[in-house]
Amino acid sequence: MIQFTKGSADLPKISAIEIKADSGIGIQLSPTSASLPCLAESSNCSNGYGHDEPWRHLDLQPAGRNACHFWSDSRPLTRAPSSITTAQTVRVTATSVADPTQASIATVSLVSPYSPIFVHSGGAAYTDTLAQAWSAGCPAL
Amino acid sequence: MLTRADPKLYQTERYGNFTYQFTVPNGGYNVTLKFAEFYWTSAGKRIFNVAINGTPCADQL
Numbered sequence: 001m002i003q004f005t006k007g008s009a010d011l012p013k014i015s016a017i018e019i020k021a022d023s024g025i026g027i028q029l030s031p032t033s034a035s036l037p038c039l040a041e042s043s044n045c046s047n048g049y050g051h052d053e054p055w056r057h058l059d060l061q062p063a064g065r066n067a068c069h070f071w072s073d074s075r076p077l078t079r080a081p082s083s084i085t086t087a088q089t090v091r092v093t094a095t096s097v098a099d100p101t102q103a104s105i106a107t108v109s110l111v112s113p114y115s116p117i118f119v120h121s122g123g124a125a126y127t128d129t130l131a132q133a134w135s136a137g138c139p140a141l
Numbered sequence: 142m143l144t145r146a147d148p149k150l151y152q153t154e155r156y157g158n159f160t161y162q163f164t165v166p167n168g169g170y171n172v173t174l175k176f177a178e179f180y181w182t183s184a185g186k187r188i189f190n191v192a193i194n195g196t197p198c199a200d201q202l
Contacts, residue, residue: 022169
């Protein structure tokens with residue numbers, strides 16, 4: 001029974017009611033947010049329930065391995081891009097193939113890979129592991 | 142409404158305090174309520190409540 005009653009202003013009104021049997025399928029992305037360095041792949045992205053569906057274990061690896069599609073907005077997202085010019089955030093949506101009304105969204109922040117920078121002490125000259133010699137000096141005044 | 146796939150649905154309405162009762166097999170169901178406001182033109186002019194099987198699902202909607 002669906003009951004409509006007056007609230008604090010005017011009377012209710014409705015145009016239509018749609019009732020659909022619940023498919024019993026749900027989808028959930030976990031984690032809901034993550035940071036990925038470029039070239040990284042994320043795994044263990046989703047858990048489904050309600051069926052012994054093949055998308056119980058999802059990852060962001062190439063499509064075809066999973067019966068679930070990933071979108072980064074409108075573009076297929078299989079892995080973080082190999083290079084990005086600026087850090088950015090993309091939205092990943094996992095949608096059940098069996099019940100396309102069931103979807104879950106996660107936010108993934110893409111960050112550039114970085115290499116640690118070391119400052120060596122002990123003199124004005126330094127030879128790195130590639131046998132490249134580095135030197136430091138003061139500019140002529 | 143022009144952007145809806147089924148605009149004709151929203152050209153009619155039921156108005157007042159009312160109840161619908163549907164007979165369905167036992168199980169879980171998703172209920173979608175479809176509204177259109179084409180009388181009032183500002184927010185807060187129509188506020189009402191919806192309950193399903195006695196359980197409020199929208200208070201002061």
